[in-house]
Amino acid sequence: MGTMSSGKPAASPFTVHDFHLVLLRRMADHNPDLVEGARHTLGVSIADMREANKRWQAMVRSPRARAAASRYRSVLGTPETVLTRKVGDLECEAWLWPLPLWPDLRFEVLLAPNGSTVWNEWLVRAPESKGPDLRTLEDLTPWSCTVDEAARAFPPARPLEGTAPTRWGLMFTAPDGKGVRREVVAEFTWGLLQRLSVR
Template sequence: MPSGNSPSSPFTPRDFQLVLLRRMADHNPDLVEDARHTLGASIADMREANKRWQAMIRSPRARAAASRYRSVLGTPESVITRKVGDLECEAWLWPLPLWPDLRFEVLLAPNGAVWNEWLIRAPGAEGPSLTTLDDLTPWSCTVDEAARAFAPARPLEGTAPTRWGLAFTAPDGQGVRWKCVAEFTWGLLQRVAVGDRATGGE
């Protein structure tokens, strides 16, 4: 399949999925390779898509983030009102073929600025059953799903703008609870680091 990824060609939803994969490749290269083949894309295609995306973001003539997503992904599949504190915000949702049960969500502040951009479970789609550490496999869940399943979870600052972290305790298959730190890229679980055994109310 031709890449269609020359600098002069339109930046497409396929290219955007390659951008998401490029950020995930550090943690899960095998999953990324399979997904890349699904898109019919080479490693060079993925690198070029990411290079073009970064250039779009950093250009002095860059359009606002919300407009950029509309130009790349088209009209949102749905627009949902979300409450963030006392504010009502718009959430724009788009489907991405690589993750049919998820949606890419862009959360807009009342002034139109983009507050957040990540993958969430599609409205109405059944989420994963998360009860033990064994359920926390790469790409199995979103930030919100892990936070709800293993509440109380503490948000952690990510190592890059598209990365998030959560600290929580979770049981293993024998019911022993462990301190965990989960890492997410674009809202999707990438890996879980298991630390010391949790004690008391931890």
């Protein structure tokens, strides 16, 4: 018999498939049923999802971690689209990648003007896709819209601090099914609507 190597096997590359699981792991806190359906679509187990998240956190927190912009490029490849977005008076570059699980969305990384610091990282509507028609509270279902879409549909929307780095909140008023305007708090994970709390 051949002698077995005493070294540990090299870790497999972290792929777009694995990155889906990182996004889903955070969303499972609010919408376990939707995440379970997505897991079955991807053909992965809960253990696979936990392992992908563990590896991602290790990459992010490693003392030798590469800059966030480089990390996204290494995992997701060359951006499908590069856009210029204005943030106040500044022009920033936005990198967009497709994710097969959400074909109408793109994962966007917004870079600071220095080109290496990441200012924001979340899901946005694909440039060529028509967004949802958001008119009432009934239209605001989990995974139906992005932060930007909700803010545009129900101005003025006030941003709220999220409970974790990948979470955002918006407070705004929107009509219910009877036309009564209600104050609501919308919670988003990785930029995608997760749940609505009516005040």
